[in-house]
Amino acid sequence: MTLHIKQAGVLSLLQDLGRYGHQDVGVTPGGPMDSHAFHWANKLLDNAANDAQIEITMGPFQAYFQAETTFSVCGADVEAKLNGQVIFPWHSWQASPGDFLELSYPSKGLRSYLAVAGGFQITETLGSMSSVMRDQLGGLDQQGHKLSDGDVVPYQSIKRHYTRTVPKQFTPDFNNVIRLGVLPTYQFHEFSESARTTLFNELYTVTPEMDRMGYRLKGKAVEVKQQNFISEGIALGAIQIPANGQPIVLMRDRQTIGGYPKIGCICQRDLNLLSQATPGTKVQFFEQDLYQAEAELQQVQQYFFEGD
Amino acid sequence: MKINLVNENSVIIYFSDTVSIETADRIAYACHLLRNGLATMLSDIVPSYTSILLSCNLRKTGLQGFVLAVKRVLEQIEAHNVDTPAAKQITLPVYYGEEVALDYAEISEHAGLPFSEVVKLHTSECYRVFAIGFAPGFAYLGNTPESITMPRKMTPRAKVPKGSVAIADQQTAVYPRSSPGGWQVIGRTPVNLLDFSQDNLSQFSVGEHVRFEAIDRVTFLAMGGEL
Known part of the structure; x- marks a missing residue:
């Protein structure tokens, strides 16, 4: 059961909250750039706080859900579509097998977080899945590479029987x-x-x-x-x-x-x-x-x- | 010694204003005690030349509680005036041949010595690991003998090969992986210094003693060294 990435965009990286306890030998912690959006994306799904997500910087991003799941998107102002129907960030949504997700280049902000119920399932390196390109650590291949077109990212097919919205007062305005x-x-x-x-x-x-x-x-x-x-x-x-x-x-x-x-x-x-x-x-x-x-x-x- | 707040979950301890072997030893010992004494409160510890940066897990402690716990651990050091336990000593084999000592000519010229003399000097010293950073496992070792101190290259190399042993200012280091770098390359070790699949992922930790031992080309290759 995987997310099949059709277009990874400029920079898409698997991230959890980061890799801690190894800075004494020079290993950077990594983790989500916007922890606020990351936390909400997991919270909407009742995931564990550290569950892995895809941090999509700029995009555009396109992917197929190959199994049923509940997912959320939080972060930048993007035009998001599920099977061509407009959906909104800062919400969770239901996906059926074969559903097609598209995120446009952001109109405001820079990074979006895509989470699925139960989190993306990849192997940890030094206690974390976070991708750090410079250190060649974490991510899908455990070598820190960014996601590419055609990558498949595993997840468990877990469905939440509800969808949720982040209260308006917690969604940021992106000001100049x-x-x-x-x-x-x-x-x-x-x-x-x-x-x-x-x-x-x-x-x-x-x-x-x-x-x-x-x-x-x-x-x-x-x-x-x-x-x-x-x-x-x-x-x-x-x-x-x-x-x-x-x-x-x-x-x-x-x-x-x-x-x-x-x-x-x-x-x-x-x-x-x-x-x-x-x-x-x-x-x-x-x-x-x-x-x-x-x-x-x-x-x-x-x-x-x-x-x- | 002073403890300063840094951000919501970090503090920094300064042990001295100047770099010295004594300070490096105290810092290594303090790290050992802090790891044990702070246990799960501690999220990360970053020792360097004269300081230790500590960050805490805010779900286990507040910042003020963390500072108190740090003070308690540090009092142990001062009260008992403890001697540092015998530091681990590492001997690293290095091949100093011209095909891997990429800057041998410049180093030799700068020192005004034949390269064989430079090698003798480089292997004569017992170095301390003062800090680890720049890249995973990149250890700053000091101090090199005065006659081989040398500034960094004016233009850094785009790619310094893995295992390269290099010098800059009063320090020497090994590049654990190929990376860009501006240090003067004096040789190459066949030893793999970084293994992410291991618990003990780096060969080095701050405060350790390191010596270099010259090996010949055949030994270098036999040990898995790559030219």
Whole structure:
């Protein structure tokens, strides 16, 4: 019982929540770029929080369900069709054998998550199915390759006897300007007052140099004292400031250690927004209280992991 | 030693402002204690030259509880003033022949020494694993003898072959897989350093002692080395 992929699009990757416990030997965690959409796609189906899905970046994506299932699509604004009939993201839907799913190139946002009841069934490497192309880990072939036209992705044929919709207040608007909360950590206090003022007062722009590893932004240079900086562990969302003063936000496939000063971290809630941002999107940074962000994340996790 | 918050589920411990063998040893020992002491609270641990980044599982603990648990573990180290347990020592066979030492001419010229002398120096040192990163299993080993320190290549190579042993600044490393890279290649090991099918997937961990041992072409090939 498989999903037969007719068109994989620009970048489609199998992802679960990521590969943990191996960063000490340089293995990146990976995982879904937009964890908000990923969590909802599993939640709509009463899946376990870690069940594997297909992260579809840009698309367009076309596939046949070869067995009965209930599926969900969450994430970017895409035109989705099942057998030519329009369906909407942030919902779950029933599929019969032979049904044909199409997702267009997104009109807004960048990544969609396709989940099936019970999750896609593939072999784990180092405790995770997440595909990391750079590390040649995970995915269908366990070599980190992206999905290609003609691939078949196994799933169990499980049908939920209901379909669901994500409440409107939890579906994002994809704006041309996004506000990203900065946790004032790492070398925040070692940057000059004027560097911090620049970061918070200027608008930055998402450049085309953005991928699962990091997002390069451009705007007024954040002043950084050129210094020999000792490499240290890089946490999710870290904002590196290289010598040219242009921020780089480190994402799921980041390298585990790095030698640039970091002016803080983007809170995980707002990384979901950034991960849907296309080149040209404007970014406004603001200072975010760390304990408030932690409490929010804990609440989010409690909700999405409650069935596990 | 200081503990700083990093993000919703991570903290970083700084052990020193400067890189040294002593700090590397303390960090290796702290990692050992933290893994045991934090157990399932711990989601990931990233040791480096002077610091350890720790992330916790927020479903098991809050950040404040995690910081307290980390402090408790670290107090053990300070209170008992423990000696580090004997670190694992690894000896890696390396073939230093010209067909695999891709930068032998530049290295030799930069050091002002015949390449055979460079090899002697490279194999004379017992190195520490200071950090692992850049790519899975890529270990930064230090320090190389001063006379063979050398900057990275101006233009990185598009493909450094798997097993390549290389030097840059005061460090040496082995490329566990073929990848782009800017270090000066001095030789090649036939040993497979990374095996994703194993629990112990990397030969290296931070704090370990590493020596290189020169082998000839025949031995290199017999051990499965590829030219």
